[in-house]
Amino acid sequence: MTSKTDGNFDRTPLIAGNWKMNMDHAQGIALLQKLAWTLKDAKHDFQRVEVAVFPPFTDLRSVQSLVEGDGLQIVYGAQDLSDQDSGAYTGDISGEFLAKLDCTYALVGHSERRTVHHESDELCRDKVRAAIRHNLTPMLCIGEGLDERQSGNHVAFTLEQLRGSLADLNEQELEGLVVAYEPVWAIGTGEVAGPEDAQEMAAAIREELGKLYSEDFAQATRILYGGSVKSSNVANILGGADVDGALVGGASLDAEEFAKIARFEQHLLSN
Numbered sequence: 001m002t003s004k005t006d007g008n009f010d011r012t013p014l015i016a017g018n019w020k021m022n023m024d025h026a027q028g029i030a031l032l033q034k035l036a037w038t039l040k041d042a043k044h045d046f047q048r049v050e051v052a053v054f055p056p057f058t059d060l061r062s063v064q065s066l067v068e069g070d071g072l073q074i075v076y077g078a079q080d081l082s083d084q085d086s087g088a089y090t091g092d093i094s095g096e097f098l099a100k101l102d103c104t105y106a107l108v109g110h111s112e113r114r115t116v117h118h119e120s121d122e123l124c125r126d127k128v129r130a131a132i133r134h135n136l137t138p139m140l141c142i143g144e145g146l147d148e149r150q151s152g153n154h155v156a157f158t159l160e161q162l163r164g165s166l167a168d169l170n171e172q173e174l175e176g177l178v179v180a181y182e183p184v185w186a187i188g189t190g191e192v193a194g195p196e197d198a199q200e201m202a203a204a205i206r207e208e209l210g211k212l213y214s215e216d217f218a219q220a221t222r223i224l225y226g227g228s229v230k231s232s233n234v235a236n237i238l239g240g241a242d243v244d245g246a247l248v249g250g251a252s253l254d255a256e257e258f259a260k261i262a263r264f265e266q267h268l269l270s271n
């Protein structure tokens, strides 16, 4: 399997590691170095499968130095950003600062931010807007909880989050947007959505993007799945026609395991 292609649209698979609140800057550097060596040994083709990491804010300067110093092809982003650019916002981090550290991506609306910090769709929309203002590619996270899944309302709930978090933004502004579908009940639980569940939602998200924007935009947008992804299940999950990659939490803290996930095509060949 190569890029997901539909007509003229090539969506390079993206394997992203969200380190969450793990790895201080020294541990982060060791992890990134090991990941880089492992992928180099395996002759990983970064044009074919993009690899990104999302370290804590305090690691980003060290990550930048390592990536630039060693010419790594691994890209990186922040786990969150402020909707504001500067001023009296104690504890917040501006997209401007992240851009200066050469971040490629910014996660927006991760379920842990939505639940622990009560972030609304409206705030997420403002954060998406802030990311765009600073040339960071937003990776918007959406996904239902167990209640919505059990009541069969998961698609409607997730699409509502999508619409709310992108409201009033146009497709020119959103160029390059990545959407990560992360069902909350599958995060850190070992409970993984089946490949059909991941595909069902990714297809629904793409269809909704086609209604909100143009069909070209919908076809060009990468949609990832996140929630207990491991090397043993990644190939099946990415088998879905609309699933363009994975946002990995726990398994991204182990360089060898994460490198195996990034090399999911090999599992397809060897299984």
Ligand SMILES: O=C(CO)COP(=O)(O)O
Residues within 6 Å of the ligand: 018, 110, 182, 186, 187, 188, 189, 190, 226, 227, 228, 229, 247, 248, 249, 250, 251
């Ligand atoms: O939240 C996640 C990635 O953002 C998923 O976490 P786990 O892979 O640990 O379930």
